[in-house]
Amino acid sequence: MNARDLLAGVPEVIHLGLDTVAEAAAATGSRVTTVPFLPPAGGEPARVAQLQRVSCGSLGVTIDAANQRAVDRFFASRPHLVGIALARDVIAGMADDLFLHAGPPISWERMCGPLRGAVMGGMLLEGLANTTEDAAALAAGGRVRFEPCHHHRAVGPMAGLITPSMPVFILEDVDGPGRGNRTFCTLNEGLGKVLRYGAYSDEVLIRLRMMRDELAPVLATALVAHGPIDLRLLMAQALQMGDEGHNRNRAATSLLLRELAPAIVRTAPDSEAAARVLEFIHRNDHFFLNLSMPMAKCMLLAAEGEDLSSMVTVMARNGTDFGIQISAMPGRWFVGPADMVRGLYFPGFSEADANPDIGDSAITETAGIGGFAMAAAPAIVQFVGGSAEDALATTRAMGRITIARNPTFAIPALSFAGAPTGIDVRLVEELSLLPTINTGIAHRSPGIGQVGAGLVNPPWACFHDALAAFTEHCLAHAPENVASEEA
């Protein structure tokens, strides 16, 4: 083809921007291909103004530096598994009448089915009720108080229920600026009918009692004999072995089991107890999820409280609301309605059965693993849907809204590039690109359990509100930057 031929046919136009321009081109007979385009902050004038304030000029530079400090503190954290004990004995502020749950604060009235189911199971487990009817009535009547796990440096998958007598993993940051920080999570129950998906049958309660009376003591003793386990290094290995730390934990579970097995065998009261514990872990590829979550929480704690940082440090859902927090304003929730999960359903279930997005497990994405590290775990697409290429594309996309690449969490399929880490609220708004979360799907009714798995995003409200509050916070806390801009 020579140059003349290029102009001989019908012009082909690739268009990005205002529709009216494309319409004019189409009117002349051109073939127009429109590229989807969202202006920064969705083009909403108030948010565009906020974004200009916090992204441009010297304040933008100051915030960039604060974000780098926050993510550097994250990278310097060294979360280790140091012990296992009952929640009431180790979680600060835990009380006999206190139940912790996933996500931002919520009352019984607004709780979704699976969270109510888990609470009812917790009432039975703690001996506060004898029947499920009593349990529901007592919970509704204020017999126990409800607080988020995150308010107690704990995290929990799905319903995320932690009651006083449940055993919890104890993680401790042993180095860096977060040294001494402790985080907590229950032990993973396995699949099928389990409390975290809102089931509360006898089978569920019997398993929880076994976990308290045998699994936790055997593991706790083995851990003392073995010594603390560096979870960051274990996670780094698992990312080389097809895990992403949220919906795929087979490698990390295997590595943990082989690491602890000799100590379990040497310290268990008898070989049958040791065998049962090894079998329990072996049968549950998600066993490590309840360690990748508090590991993520422990690393993110180190990044909290950097005064002018727009880095997201919490993402969590209670099945009704989705809440996020940012480094500059620790403890302050920005909340929106939890969305439905797009995914694959187990045989016999469909979207009509699904509860909205639930659980503290989005702490893994907040820490750059889970959905953000999907490229490390192409096999996960068989569980959450999509293709191996989609997994690579998701990790690349998350690289656009994050502050840094984690040098320790290298992803082989991306030429060992680090996992995209530290969501910047400003970038989410500027690029109109929400975080992607891998997650399980709970049945909407109490007592049933998991019905599928898939992908979900946080609601825009969380990020819009966080950007507005962060802008206000910066204007109040960095007046010299603002002054220099306006001079």
Next chain:
Amino acid sequence: MNARDLLAGVPEVIHLGLDTVAEAAAATGSRVTTVPFLPPAGGEPARVAQLQRVSCGSLGVTIDAANQRAVDRFFASRPHLVGIALARDVIAGMADDLFLHAGPPISWERMCGPLRGAVMGGMLLEGLANTTEDAAALAAGGRVRFEPCHHHRAVGPMAGLITPSMPVFILEDVDGPGRGNRTFCTLNEGLGKVLRYGAYSDEVLIRLRMMRDELAPVLATALVAHGPIDLRLLMAQALQMGDEGHNRNRAATSLLLRELAPAIVRTAPDSEAAARVLEFIHRNDHFFLNLSMPMAKCMLLAAEGEDLSSMVTVMARNGTDFGIQISAMPGRWFVGPADMVRGLYFPGFSEADANPDIGDSAITETAGIGGFAMAAAPAIVQFVGGSAEDALATTRAMGRITIARNPTFAIPALSFAGAPTGIDVRLVEELSLLPTINTGIAHRSPGIGQVGAGLVNPPWACFHDALAAFTEHCLAHAPENVASEEA
């Protein structure tokens, strides 16, 4: 740029083929880029004629069908780990004065350093000699006979030495046309100073005795309690977890350990013995190599003996010679000189220390894993050299010289395409493309051990000789095809 500009400058020519043509273009002032090109069978007239005979016409179609039957039998095989016993008790033809070794047949005089070192260690282990000097003198003097592992349906990594008192894994094909086939391999010793790399110090012998007296009996008893283990399914999982089954076996080793751990604990004589066995496996990520190899051998046995199949069923090296066998002529070796390995050396070692390619482990590549499945194990490039892209490219290239894709051994990074399986001697010659093998590098002197890891190819002589013999075999065994061609 318009069309005129294209012709205004110096012409740029991309050339493939005879050099004289490129030289003529260059003489006119064109810039010539030459693409490396090898004509089929290297353009050697006798081999081109052989290739035409066996690749074209009705004989070509008949051979294609035979290859498909051979690889289908491979896919239908179901190798299970069924037991552990002493070599003398289970390997057919084993005798007190017989030592088995890797690769094709070889005499003491032609053995390389590491193979001699392993033989000397074997003499000490069996109590046939008391000093290394005696061991060497007795071995040279014919005190024991030497035969290839492959002649006894066994395989061994590196030196591959199997002596009568060594414990071996017993694998059995439990279904399909290969039903009842049994293959054998020693248990992996771990890294550092080990017999398979030619070391024979006290440390090596003490470990081998411990493996015979504790590791093997404990595992054998646990295996009886557990029941047979489907190694094909375990390998399929490991390929989703970053293993390729030759130089990276961390996932498969982990999966095997968690599968067997409860039975080990329940059946070991005491908890300390169980703990030591679990620790031994935990400390050796290559433990599963000695199962992926006999698994591969078991699957390939099912493909042997398809009368007109050009599928490669054995590739093996003794550190001096490289030998291959093909389905149509079971037991017949086609041999050439073993090449040097291109790779990464451990600190303090260089290519000057390296022995040529050694070991039966190329049976993994013969079965479509190892170097052929490198795309499943991008992290391996940190061990053998290259980039993650190189790993993908190697698997894609091996797809060009193989008969089929293994539907069970899916590779996530290639959109779950199966591992390229069943090397066709004809395709290797037609495309002038040799198989790629991942492998360890042994020190050339006896007594030292591993010095690195890398990639290597078989010598061309193996394939040239196999093609010539296969062509002759076809002319003798399929006269009707030849007749129809010549009619």
